[in-house]
Amino acid sequence: MRVLITGGTGFTGKALVRRMIESGHEVLALDCKEGYRSGEIREWGARLVLGSITDRELVNRCMNDIDIVHHVAAAFRDTAAPESHYHRVNVYGTEVLLDAALRHGVKKFIYCSTCGVHGDVLNPPADEEAPIRPADFYQKSKFDAEPLVLQAVERGLPATILRPAAIYGPGDLGRYFLIFKQLERGWFPMFGSGEVLYHPLFIDNLLDAFECAMDPERGHGEAYLIADDRFLTIKQLVEEAAVVMDVQPRVRYLPLWPLTLASYAVQALCRPFGLAPPLSPRRLEWYTLNRAFDISKARRDLDYQPRIGLAEGLRRTWDWYVKEGLV
Numbered sequence: 145m146r147v148l149i150t151g152g153t154g155f156t157g158k159a160l161v162r163r164m165i166e167s168g169h170e171v172l173a174l175d176c177k178e179g180y181r182s183g184e185i186r187e188w189g190a191r192l193v194l195g196s197i198t199d200r201e202l203v204n205r206c207m208n209d210i211d212i213v214h215h216v217a218a219a220f221r222d223t224a225a226p227e228s229h230y231h232r233v234n235v236y237g238t239e240v241l242l243d244a245a246l247r248h249g250v251k252k253f254i255y256c257s258t259c260g261v262h263g264d265v266l267n268p269p270a271d272e273e274a275p276i277r278p279a280d281f282y283q284k285s286k287f288d289a290e291p292l293v294l295q296a297v298e299r300g301l302p303a304t305i306l307r308p309a310a311i312y313g314p315g316d317l318g319r320y321f322l323i324f325k326q327l328e329r330g331w332f333p334m335f336g337s338g339e340v341l342y343h344p345l346f347i348d349n350l351l352d353a354f355e356c357a358m359d360p361e362r363g364h365g366e367a368y369l370i371a372d373d374r375f376l377t378i379k380q381l382v383e384e385a386a387v388v389m390d391v392q393p394r395v396r397y398l399p400l401w402p403l404t405l406a407s408y409a410v411q412a413l414c415r416p417f418g419l420a421p422p423l424s425p426r427r428l429e430w431y432t433l434n435r436a437f438d439i440s441k442a443r444r445d446l447d448y449q450p451r452i453g454l455a456e457g458l459r460r461t462w463d464w465y466v467k468e469g470l471v
């Protein structure tokens with residue numbers, strides 16, 4: 145099949161490009177810029193178009209002859225961007241893609257949302273019926289696009305919404321990279337108790353979920369939480385990363401409130417200059433929000449089975465950092 149992957153040079157998008165090519169599909173990747181070693185996707189045989197998902201004309205051209213759309217692109221990591229940018233890319237950009245997909249008779253549209261739409265989970269584990277309470281404007285913009293997907297379903301587009309938990313694996317230069325780097329320095333600063341719940345999702349498990357959702361007969365008009373088979377506390381996560389690295393997990397507990405105050409101050413100082421704050425309230429959510437999910441619905445409807453457990457996932461991730469010379 146001919147597959148369009150938005151955000152195809154990002155962490156998840158690039159891994160999905162590879163999986164789709166390995167599965168024998170023809171891939172067109174659309175992203176606003178080159179990413180980490182994104183030249184590789186051309187070597188694997190994908191076509192890469194650089195441009196924005198908010199560009200209707202470009203999106204319409206990209207949608208020509210496409211069977212499947214994996215909509216992965218998002219304003220996500222840019223902490224300097226204003227709320228309006230998040231809304232434009234994540235909500236309006238999704239609308240542009242849905243309109244084009246309807247016009248071109250796409251067979252299945254998969255929207256990559258986030259487990260973050262449920263915010264701080266009150267009664268863990270949360271399933272898809274748990275309250276929607278996004279904790280920041282990124283999460284809100286991801287949720288605001290979900291009703292647009294459901295409206296497109298009513299207009300005749302076969303579509304499925306995936307709400308991934310915290311994605312990690314080879315290629316990720318985010319949170320896990322920081323955990324490994326910090327442990328390598330000899331100790332890990334744990335702000336708060338370290339007892340908040342965290343639900344990892346190894347990248348290959350998520351790629352399996354994308355493949356399951358491609359079936360037009362499965363998950364039509366539904367949203368699914370996608371995660372690994374177990375959740376744990378962030379303290380346990382750090383300890384498991386230390387085991388993989390074969391180092392002592394020296395965790396130093398520090399109060400959270402001074403960092404929280406500092407994060408608001410740093411963000412306020414950086415904003416007028418359009419600078420990405422090195423510390424922001426959103427980055428501290430890792431220490432404060434409970435995230436633990438029940439994935440029974442995806443198991444039942446999509447036949448999704450997380451194959452890679454945490455120890456194996458962490459080992460593969462650490463090996464990748466070593467191979468790339470990043471640690």
Ligand SMILES: NC(=O)c1ccc[n+]([C@@H]2O[C@H](COP(=O)([O-])OP(=O)(O)OC[C@H]3O[C@@H](n4cnc5c(N)ncnc54)[C@H](OP(=O)(O)O)[C@@H]3O)[C@@H](O)[C@H]2O)c1
Nearest residue numbers: 151153154155156175176196197216217218258308310311
């Ligand atoms: N990582 C997680 O833990 C996690 C958890 C749940 C859900 N998600 C969702 O999963 C998806 C992938 O996440 P990720 O971690 O792979 O993020 P990522 O590495 O930031 O990938 C997203 C890609 O989309 C691109 N993009 C941004 N604005 C665009 C635009 N206007 N037009 C075209 N491309 C654009 C980004 O480019 P720039 O780098 O230039 O912004 C980036 O290459 C996102 O939809 C995210 O919301 C992620």
